[in-house]
Amino acid sequence: MPLVQIRDVTKVYPPSTRSGDPVRAIDGVDLDIEEGDVYGIIGYSGAGKSTLVRLVNALEPATSGSIVVDGTDITTLPERELRKLRLGIGMIFQQFNLFSSRTVRGNVAYPLQVAGRSRAETRKRVDELLDFVGLADKASNHPDELSGGQKQRVGIARALATSPRILLADEATSALDPETTQEVLGLLRTVNRDFGVTIIAITHEMDVVQSLATKVAVMESGRVVESGEVFEVFSRPRSPAGQRFVSTVVKGVPSDSELAALRERHAGRFVTVTFRDGGASQSEVFLEFGREGIGFELVYGGVNEIQGRAFGNLTLELTGAGDRVDAVIERLRRRVEIVEVV
Amino acid sequence: MDVLVDLAPLFAEATFETLWLVFASLLFGGLGGLVVGLALYLTRAGNLFANRAVFGVLNVVVNIFRPIPFIIFLTAFQPLARLVVGTGIGTEAAIFTLSLASTFGISRIVEQNLLTVSPGVIEAARAAGAGPVRTIVTIVIPEALGPLILGYTFVFVAIVDMSAVAGVINGGGLGAFAIQYGFRQFEPVVTWTALAIVIVLVQFVQFLGNGLARKVLRR
Numbered sequence: 001m002p003l004v005q006i007r008d009v010t011k012v013y014p015p016s017t018r019s020g021d022p023v024r025a026i027d028g029v030d031l032d033i034e035e036g037d038v039y040g041i042i043g044y045s046g047a048g049k050s051t052l053v054r055l056v057n058a059l060e061p062a063t064s065g066s067i068v069v070d071g072t073d074i075t076t077l078p079e080r081e082l083r084k085l086r087l088g089i090g091m092i093f094q095q096f097n098l099f100s101s102r103t104v105r106g107n108v109a110y111p112l113q114v115a116g117r118s119r120a121e122t123r124k125r126v127d128e129l130l131d132f133v134g135l136a137d138k139a140s141n142h143p144d145e146l147s148g149g150q151k152q153r154v155g156i157a158r159a160l161a162t163s164p165r166i167l168l169a170d171e172a173t174s175a176l177d178p179e180t181t182q183e184v185l186g187l188l189r190t191v192n193r194d195f196g197v198t199i200i201a202i203t204h205e206m207d208v209v210q211s212l213a214t215k216v217a218v219m220e221s222g223r224v225v226e227s228g229e230v231f232e233v234f235s236r237p238r239s240p241a242g243q244r245f246v247s248t249v250v251k252g253v254p255s256d257s258e259l260a261a262l263r264e265r266h267a268g269r270f271v272t273v274t275f276r277d278g279g280a281s282q283s284e285v286f287l288e289f290g291r292e293g294i295g296f297e298l299v300y301g302g303v304n305e306i307q308g309r310a311f312g313n314l315t316l317e318l319t320g321a322g323d324r325v326d327a328v329i330e331r332l333r334r335r336v337e338i339v340e341v342v
Numbered sequence: 343m344d345v346l347v348d349l350a351p352l353f354a355e356a357t358f359e360t361l362w363l364v365f366a367s368l369l370f371g372g373l374g375g376l377v378v379g380l381a382l383y384l385t386r387a388g389n390l391f392a393n394r395a396v397f398g399v400l401n402v403v404v405n406i407f408r409p410i411p412f413i414i415f416l417t418a419f420q421p422l423a424r425l426v427v428g429t430g431i432g433t434e435a436a437i438f439t440l441s442l443a444s445t446f447g448i449s450r451i452v453e454q455n456l457l458t459v460s461p462g463v464i465e466a467a468r469a470a471g472a473g474p475v476r477t478i479v480t481i482v483i484p485e486a487l488g489p490l491i492l493g494y495t496f497v498f499v500a501i502v503d504m505s506a507v508a509g510v511i512n513g514g515g516l517g518a519f520a521i522q523y524g525f526r527q528f529e530p531v532v533t534w535t536a537l538a539i540v541i542v543l544v545q546f547v548q549f550l551g552n553g554l555a556r557k558v559l560r561r
């Protein structure tokens with residue numbers, strides 16, 4: 001049983017104007033999140049990502065469908081039980097959402113106070129967490145005295161205070177500069193690896209998914225249009241939205257303008273061959289073309305590494321008799337991915 | 343100057359009455375305004391206890407009563423004061439009406455200041471497992487405390503202003519005193535002394551309020 005199991009969930013908001021239509025923010029989503037996953041959820045603004053994670057800790061009630069967290073269907077729980085559930089799910093935010101009326105220590109202590117822990121226990125746990133995020137010397141400062149990266153580290157410490165098994169991150173690095181982003185992503189990796197916390201991370205930036213996530217779901221108009229292992233989705237995106245996102249980070253697939261420039265210099269057929277470990281190797285493919293007397297020229301390409309596994313996209317110009325080329329492509333398709341570029 | 347010496351005991355009494363009128367009204371009106379302001383804030387669409395009907399009614403009531411000039415308010419609500427305090431005249435009746443009028447004024451100030459608390463911060467409290475009451479008490483009010491203190495300081499000045507007409511229903515205070523012994527008996531020095539006392543009082547409280555707000559806001 002997955003740690004979080006989302007089944008046919010919808011979330012409909014009432015129309016914002018009297019004459020408007022209701023908003024289907026989430027429209028029939030199924031998603032399984034296993035213990036230990038770092039599940040990236042990517043999509044453009046308005047795709048429904050924030051709404052989806054807010055359903056997981058029941059900040060918003062689902063309109064229909066079931067959400068099972070750790071064996072309990074939370075869509076039927078009363079508010080009192082939901083508060084207990086939320087103690088077991090941490091959350092961090094794009095705008096950090098720290099309590100400006102409290103010190104750093106007061107922020108991190110808050111969930112512990114809500115959980116009714118003793119003063120001594122709270123103090124000990126806060127010290128531990130501030131050490132972990134490297135802000136022990138800022139305990140008595142107020143949030144407005146911290147940099148963005150420091151604020152997010154306080155946010156992470158606060159979210160982890162009650163030792164939750166799940167951490168929800170809503171665009172946790174989108175307000176940070178690239179360097180600080182790497183720092184925070186590193187911290188989140190540690191949280192996942194060393195504490196075994198399952199992370200659901202929303203983002204609109206594919207490189208965050210690339211460097212953090214083990215699995216990814218692509219959202220569009222309230223639906224999950226594609227999901228799976230990061231390596232699978234990156235090396236073989238199937239949905240148009242997935243392909244658009246993947247093309248922002250994956251090297252080796254020419255953009256439309258680059259393709260137009262290539263066309264001016266090359267008259268033959270273009271195909272993009274995707275090599276992945278486990279499939280045919282480059283030398284096997286090239287050998288096959290050579291044996292059939294088909295000319296090939298590498299016009300564009302790149303090799304990517306995702307989670308220690310490599311895959312390459314090479315765009316080739318093929319020259320030779322049309323039916324011969326077709327036959328070879330047909331044969332090779334059983335062992336590598338080949339897409340005709342038109 | 344002799345006139346001041348003669349009137350000294352009455353002056354002291356009038357000053358005490360003003361302090362009593364103002365602080366009692368600030369206390370009751372302040373609490374009333376906090377409750378009504380919180381209710382307005384919480385029942386507003388999208389907030390913790392969103393309720394269109396309750397919000398609508400409160401909103402209309404506050405909009406109707408808040409702008410009424412206090413001297414009219416004081417006389418119009420005299421029957422209600424009689425019903426509640428037992429008498430329609432005197433300091434207690436004036437305090438009742440002052441409190442009622444300031445409840446309407448303060449409720450808006452409270453509502454406006456609570457609205458400045460970012461919804462994200464409230465969401466963070468809820469995500470940490472806090473229930474609505476805890477969220478209001480431990481997060482919403484503390485987050486808005488600085489501006490709230492400034493708001494209450496502002497209201498204090500408004501209540502001093504309103505209290506000056508308490509004399510109309512025999513409520514006493516420096517306003518009535520200045521009219522009776524300064525204006526009617528052609529003793530400008532009495533009027534000016536009353537004025538000076540009010541200025542000192544207002545400045546003192548303003549200073550206190552600003553200082554407190556600065557401390558809370560750490561600026």
Ligand SMILES: Nc1ncnc2c1ncn2[C@@H]1O[C@H](COP(=O)(O)OP(=O)(O)O)[C@@H](O)[C@H]1O
Binds near residue numbers: 045048049050
């Ligand atoms: N509280 C709400 N009331 C009404 N509509 C909402 C509310 N929250 C989100 N929506 C709508 O739901 C859709 C998805 O929003 P959101 O989940 O915030 O998307 P994302 O996080 O992917 O940008 C949007 O069309 C948004 O306008």
Ligand SMILES: [Mg+2]
Binds near residue numbers: 049050051
């Ligand atoms: Mg969002």
